[in-house]
Amino acid sequence: MSQHIGEIAAIITALCWALNGVAFEAAGRRVGAMAVNYLRIVFALILLSLTAWVTRGLFFPVDASASTWLWLVLSGFVGFVLGDMFLFEAFLLIGSRVSMLIMAMAPPLAALIGYLVMDETITGLGLLGIFIIMAGISLVIMGRNADTNAEGLRSPLSPKGLFYAFLGALGQALGLILSKIGMGGTYNAIAATQIRAFTAVISLTIIVTIQKKWPAIRYAFTEKRALRNIATGAVIGPFIGVTLSLVALQYTSTGIVSSLNSLSPVFIIPISMIVFKEKVMPKEVIGAIISVAGVMVLFL
Secondary structure, eight states: OGGGHHHHHHHHHHHHHHHHHHHHHHHHHHHOHHHHHHHHHHHHHHHHHHHHHHHHSOSSOTTOOHHHHHHHHHHIIIIIIIIHHHHHHHHHHHOHHHHHHHGGGHHHHHHHHHHHHHOOOOOHHHHHHHHHHHHHHHHHHHHHHTOBOTTSOBOOOOHHHHHHHHHHHHHHHHHHHHHHHHHTTTSOHHHHHHHHHHHHHHHHHHHHHHTTOHHHHHHHTTOHHHHHHHHHHHIIIIIIIHHHHHHHHHHSOHHHHHHHHTTHHHHHHHHHHHHSOOOOOHHHHHHHHHHHHHHHHHTO
C-alpha cells in the first residue's frame, strides 16, 4: 500500500474535485453563482494562509519575486476569477456533471497553448488524446440532448451553458500555463495558490461592488445550508484537493497524477445521482469514460 501513496492521493484528489463541484452547484441553486464564487475563494484563502503559516512559517507569500507575483496574479485573474465565474454559471445552466466533463478539455487546451506560447511539442499520441476527449464530450452532449423531462418533452442542454463551461476550461488552461511560468519550477505551490486566491478575492470584491451584489453576499449568510455547502466545497477543493495533489506529485509522476485527477467526471456521475436524483443516460457514462481515457492518452 505504501508504494502507491501517490496514486491513492491523486485518486482522492479527483474525488475531491467531484464533491467540490456538486457542493458548489447545490449552493449556487440557493444563493447564485457570484455569492458562491466569492465566498468559496475567501474561505479557501484563509485555509491556504493558515496552512502556509504552519508549513512554511509565512502567513503571506512575501518571499515571492516581482516576476512571480506578476505571472501568478495574471493566473489568478484568468483562472480563479474569469474561468471560475463562467464555470459556476455553467453549473447552474447545465449542471456540474456535464460542466466538469467539458472541463476535461482543459488538459488538451493547456497542451495546445503550451505549444503555441512556450514551444512545447504535441506528439501524435497527444493529438490522439485530444481527439478522444472531444469524442467523449460530444457523446455526453448528444446523450443529454436525447433525454426528456418529467412531462416527456425534450430537454436539451443550454448552448450558453456549454459555452460558459468551455470558457471555464479555457480559463483553467490559461491559468495553468501562467502558473507554470510564475512558479518557474521552484516556487512553493501552496504559496503560489495563495497569490492566485488573493488576486481572486481582490478582483471579485471589485466586481461585486461594481455590480452591487453585496446584498446577495449578505443573503448567502442567511442560507445556512448554502453556506455549509460553500464551506464544504472550499475545504474539499482548494484546500484538501490542492494539498493532496501536491502529495501525489511528490510520490509519482506528473503524467500519472494528471490522468488520475481527470477521473472527476466519472466520480461525479454517481454523486449527482445520489444528491440530485438525476437520471444518467448510458451515453453519458460511456462518454465520461472515453474522455478520461483521452486525458490518459494525452499524458502517456
